Amino acid sequence: MTTYDITFERMVHGGEALGRLDDGRVVFVPYVLPGERAIVRLTETHKRWARGVVVERLTNAPERVEPRCPHFGPSACGGCHWQHANYAAQLAYKTDIVRDQIARIGKQNPEVVRPCIGMETPWHYRNHVQLHISEDGRLGYIRADQNGVEPIDACLIMNHRVAELFEQLEISFPSLQRVALRGSDRTGDGMVILETLEDEPPEIEVDLPVSVVMVLSDGTPVTLVGSPYLEEEVAGRRWRISANSFFQTNTEMAEKLVYLVREFAQPLLGIETVVDVYGGVGLLGISLAPEVQHVIIVESNPDAIHDAHHNGADLGNVSPFVEDAAVALSNWEAPRPHLVIVDPPRAGIEREALEALARLRPPRLIYVSCDPATLARDIRFLCEQGYHLDVVQPLDMFPHTYHVENVARLSLE
Numbered sequence: 001m002t003t004y005d006i007t008f009e010r011m012v013h014g015g016e017a018l019g020r021l022d023d024g025r026v027v028f029v030p031y032v033l034p035g036e037r038a039i040v041r042l043t044e045t046h047k048r049w050a051r052g053v054v055v056e057r058l059t060n061a062p063e064r065v066e067p068r069c070p071h072f073g074p075s076a077c078g079g080c081h082w083q084h085a086n087y088a089a090q091l092a093y094k095t096d097i098v099r100d101q102i103a104r105i106g107k108q109n110p111e112v113v114r115p116c117i118g119m120e121t122p123w124h125y126r127n128h129v130q131l132h133i134s135e136d137g138r139l140g141y142i143r144a145d146q147n148g149v150e151p152i153d154a155c156l157i158m159n160h161r162v163a164e165l166f167e168q169l170e171i172s173f174p175s176l177q178r179v180a181l182r183g184s185d186r187t188g189d190g191m192v193i194l195e196t197l198e199d200e201p202p203e204i205e206v207d208l209p210v211s212v213v214m215v216l217s218d219g220t221p222v223t224l225v226g227s228p229y230l231e232e233e234v235a236g237r238r239w240r241i242s243a244n245s246f247f248q249t250n251t252e253m254a255e256k257l258v259y260l261v262r263e264f265a266q267p268l269l270g271i272e273t274v275v276d277v278y279g280g281v282g283l284l285g286i287s288l289a290p291e292v293q294h295v296i297i298v299e300s301n302p303d304a305i306h307d308a309h310h311n312g313a314d315l316g317n318v319s320p321f322v323e324d325a326a327v328a329l330s331n332w333e334a335p336r337p338h339l340v341i342v343d344p345p346r347a348g349i350e351r352e353a354l355e356a357l358a359r360l361r362p363p364r365l366i367y368v369s370c371d372p373a374t375l376a377r378d379i380r381f382l383c384e385q386g387y388h389l390d391v392v393q394p395l396d397m398f399p400h401t402y403h404v405e406n407v408a409r410l411s412l413e
């Protein structure tokens, strides 16, 4: 077996550490830290890069800590990537990664990227988890090597309500594919979402104070017990969230996100219309509604738009629309919005929507993103169309993973 002695330089987007082979190729290796030296075996080789695994670690970085969770590691749970690094180091890696993406892919000055904002206590934060069924019928997460499901006894990143649901849950449906648990530590609401191969919902009995929704094989959600939605509390408002509506998975950081968007939207004086594209249940747009004349929410999921109607009803100036982003932006007939917020899924803004957004030319744009690479790609395009990148603020929505949320503000030069 050929092995290589590698010293690692930095963390990269995707969560691996980057080192170099003697022939100049870069090599990506998980579960090591910048500054560490390890003997590595290559698992994938290409002309300009390779991927490998640690055979033996020769040195430890000062940032290395003992992972708290017994399920963490290369041949176990794939949910967390960085429990072996202290939290301050995780935040520093995230800042460096975002700066690297903004410079290399976005072709922008990386100094506009502020240091990543972290959580005070970076544990028990997830209000929503997706669990799979292991070979022996237990609930778990997809393994880090993608080789099946790692059954888990407990998870340190579930919030307390979700952890409570997980402990109490006893289910045995032969056709069960996945189980999602959603819960709020603030309102106490809880929901179990069962995904099956069935076409018909079964009769079930549940002893717990939770709602149970079953998603049938065609994607239709059917409420079996309780309510079709749960409620969360963020930034002084209650948010209604249906079983298949998106909501930010970290409630504490969702609140920071709302306040940051509000800060980046200043000055709001004189702003008539704000458009919140990829708006979900309206979290970002509705939070600005008390300070502007009109908020339009564009979202493709009808259930989320139904929630947004409910969430903004008391304000009287919120108009939610079920529409594809590209279609809505391409056919925009209302007056030009003063401020557009975009918060697309990981893949970023589709090309057609991005081109339509650039043609619409709102004077100010706030781009919320959970993927720094697609954010940087889209920023590059928008800057080529005349926008200026003012600032990028990384937020640690997902401690112990390599994922990082970002809020960018762009304005017309």
Ligand SMILES: C[S@@+](CC[C@H](N)C(=O)[O-])C[C@H]1O[C@@H](n2cnc3c(N)ncnc32)[C@H](O)[C@@H]1O
Binding pocket: 245, 246, 247, 248, 277, 278, 279, 280, 281, 282, 283, 284, 298, 299, 300, 301, 304, 323, 324, 325, 326, 343, 344, 345
């Ligand atoms: C990352 S979430 C953001 C939701 C919301 N801004 C929030 O903070 O809760 C992205 C949202 O975009 C919606 N979406 C995905 N593709 C879309 C499209 N092509 N057009 C409109 N909305 C889309 C998803 O349903 C989801 O609600």
